[in-house]
Amino acid sequence: MTVDAQEEFVAWLRAKGYSEGYVRRVLAVGKAALNRAWKRQEVTEVPWIELPPIGEPYPHTASDDQLAAFLNAIPEDSHLWAYCMIRLNTGCRDDAARDLQPFQIDWAANLIRLNPEGRQQTKKYRPVVPLTATLRRELEALDAAYYVNWHGRHIGSIKKAWAKVRRNAKLPEWFAPKVFRHTVATELRRRGVPHWEVSGQIGHKRAGTSEIYAKFDPDYLGAARTALDAWMADLSRKVPRMRGQSGVSHLRKVVGGTRIELVTPTMSR
Known part of the structure; x- marks a missing residue:
């Protein structure tokens, strides 16, 4: 040595x-x-x-057209669909998406504990993040020990499946799984989400003692949650399989105002 x-x-x-x-x-x-x-x-x-x-740092982010091309190329029965939905709706890392299990979801509080109980946190911190309306609908339809699975078995690597879909979608070689995390962070900032919420969403900001109970606040990472659902609604216009999964169907102007209001499924009926 x-x-x-x-x-x-x-x-x-x-x-x-x-x-x-x-x-x-x-x-x-x-x-x-x-x-x-x-x-x-x-x-x-x-x-x-x-x-x-x-x-x-990794220099690439994906455009909506590139994301749509990749998602549309995923076979109907592929475990990559759940993997992509988890990563795009949480900004988590590869292993956190592959390891996600039903007991990590707090359905009542609409939260995801990316770090399961009993697992020691590492430098690659796994935060508690909001469960978006989009991802909630996806996960509610799945019944397995691991959300990302192959015939019920835990997935150790998605590299081969990813490479095949990437080639079929005619995307460049730099379009690797880690592009999702960079794209999520970039998209949240582009949509005006405060930097501290972006840091909390992707795990760059560790929760301190005074923040232990913050995740139970109804507005916990609220701007990030709203932005992610709105982004998924935009993507769904290009990805037929996503239609009806987002908690936001479209945007409309508020009468007499200058803001825009997110339209929920109930409001749009």
Whole structure:
């Protein structure tokens, strides 16, 4: 584990085409393992591991047309549909979507606990987020131990299924699963959601002691919830399978006002 050996390893990873972020994560895992062994007195000393600089953030976001093309290319019986609906309506990471189970849904409070009870939080924080009207309708129709499943079994990876759908939708290679999270954050800001709500929605802001009970406020992340449902309503115009799933059918002007009011299914009857 000399400096020369580390540099050769880093060069080998880069030559294989891995991103700077991935190279850094690989070395960080090794560094953490060595430090743990030293802490537990399994070794008497550990080498210094030089981590590469933090890479640039993922630069891509998807347009509504690209999202619609991908969603419309998903086969009727594919587990990717539930996966995409969860990610687009929560802004969560890949593993949180694949791991989501019915007991994590608080139907009465309209909340999703992305971090199940008993699981220790990590640096990739899983927050409690609002259950949008769109996602509620999707999940209510599913009956399985895991919402994202293949014949009832937990999905370990969606990479192969994703790649096939992406090719069928004629989308670029950068259209990877992580584009959803970046697109959700960008769309929320574009729709005027305050930055602190966006941070809370995607898990960049950890709940402090004074915020433990905030999630039970009826307006908890209310702007984010409203914006997500409105966005899903816009997407549904291009994705037939989504029609009727959004809690918002369209927008109309308020008589005598300058605002716009979201029309609920009840109001539109």
